[in-house]
Amino acid sequence: AQSVAQPEDQVNVAEGNPLTVKCTYSVSGNPYLFWYVQYPNRGLQFLLKYITGDNLVKGSYGFEAEFNKSQTSFHLKKPSALVSDSALYFCAVRSSNTGKLIFGQGTTLQVKP
Amino acid sequence: DTGVSQDPRHKITKRGQNVTFRCDPISEHNRLYWYRQTLGQGPEFLTYFQNEAQLEKSRLLSDRFSAERPKGSFSTLEIQRTEQGDSAMYLCASSLEARKQFFGPGTRLTVL
Numbered sequence: 001a002q003s004v005a006q007p008e009d010q011v012n013v014a015e016g017n018p019l020t021v022k023c024t025y026s027v028s029g030n031p032y033l034f035w036y037v038q039y040p041n042r043g044l045q046f047l048l049k050y051i052t053g054d055n056l057v058k059g060s061y062g063f064e065a066e067f068n069k070s071q072t073s074f075h076l077k078k079p080s081a082l083v084s085d086s087a088l089y090f091c092a093v094r095s096s097n098t099g100k101l102i103f104g105q106g107t108t109l110q111v112k113p
Numbered sequence: 114d115t116g117v118s119q120d121p122r123h124k125i126t127k128r129g130q131n132v133t134f135r136c137d138p139i140s141e142h143n144r145l146y147w148y149r150q151t152l153g154q155g156p157e158f159l160t161y162f163q164n165e166a167q168l169e170k171s172r173l174l175s176d177r178f179s180a181e182r183p184k185g186s187f188s189t190l191e192i193q194r195t196e197q198g199d200s201a202m203y204l205c206a207s208s209l210e211a212r213k214q215f216f217g218p219g220t221r222l223t224v225l
Contacts, residue, residue, distance in 0.1 A: 036216075043117070043204060043216035044156070090155050098169050099144060099211030103155030 002027045004074075004091045006104035013081045013111055021076040021107045023091030032094040033074045034101065035065055037087050044090065050074060061085070081111045115139060117217035119205050125223045126195055133191045134220045138207030145188050146214060147180060148204040149173065156204055162188060195224045 004025045013019045025031055032051055036044040048059025055067045065076045074091060088108050092101040118137045126132050138145050143164050148156035159178070160170045164185040174180075177195075182188040192199055202221050206214040 034213075041218075041221075043218045044206075046213055046215070049213065092155075094211070096211075098161060099208060099214075100146060100158045100161055100169070101148075101156070101206075101214060102158070105153070105155050 002093050002095060002102050004033075004093050004102060004104040006089075006091055006107045008107050009105075010108045010110065013109070015083050015111050015113050016080050019078050019081045019085070019109065019111070021089050021091075021109060023074045023076065023104060025072050025074060025091075025093050027093055029096065031067075031074075032096065033065075033067065034092040034094065035059065035063070035074075035076050036090045036092060036103075038090065038106075039087050047076070047089075081109075083111050083113055085109060086111045117205055117207050117215050119203075119217040119220050121220060122218060123221050123223075125225065127225050128197060129194055131191065131193045132195060132222065133189055134203055134205075134222075136188045136190070136205030136207075136217060138186070138188070138205070139215055140186075142207035142209050142215075143185070144208045144210065145182055146206040146208075147188070147190055148206065150202040150204055150219070151200075159190075159203075192222075195222075197224045200224045 034049045035047040050057050050067045058064045091104040120135045146161040147159040150156040162182040177193045180190045202219045204219045205217045208214045
């Protein structure tokens with residue numbers, strides 16, 4: 001069965017510092033991995049995806065993610081955090097057959113001024 | 114606005130009542146997904162359509178839940194005899210084939 005895990009319920013960083021939100025995955029075959037962000041009372045917004053190719057994926061709002069096959073990880077990163085980045089972040093893996101997304105439990109990012 | 118829309122945004126109902134939610138996907142998208150998100154959890158897959166055909170249903174989708182997409186455009190999700198455990202955010206997403214999914218704002222259901 002496919003799954004993703006986000007080991008941290010919450011990540012706190014100071015504005016201007018780099019941030020990392022962790023995600024590990026378990027899939028058979030090639031993984032299709034995604035990051036989404038959710039602001040309060042809003043739907044999910046797509047940040048970036050890894051299908052194949054370069055291990056460093058660049059996405060929206062200055063975010064990037066590093067795919068590491070040996071560690072089965074897909075951590076989300078940003079060099080300099082903004083207070084407006086504070087939100088709930090979800091890692092997800094896509095089923096190759098149906099396209100449905102299997103989400104992690106989410107990580108709340110708090111960026112303090 | 115050409116994104117995914119959902120109606121209503123909020124629904125409060127009493128236990129035992131029936132409720133119906135609507136999702137309008139992005140017009141050229143042939144796939145439509147329903148997810149449920151409870152507080153503190155990630156969204157969980159409920160069901161999906163390719164055009165008008167419902168191709169997969171999660172075990173989470175009990176007999177009280179039914180979804181339709183009659184003309185391959187909008188979809189409805191009905192919950193019969195609602196229970197307090199049905200309180201959640203119901204999210205709809207659409208995509209072109211198995212490409213990136215675009216999510217609607219969700220319908221928040223509260224069952225009293």
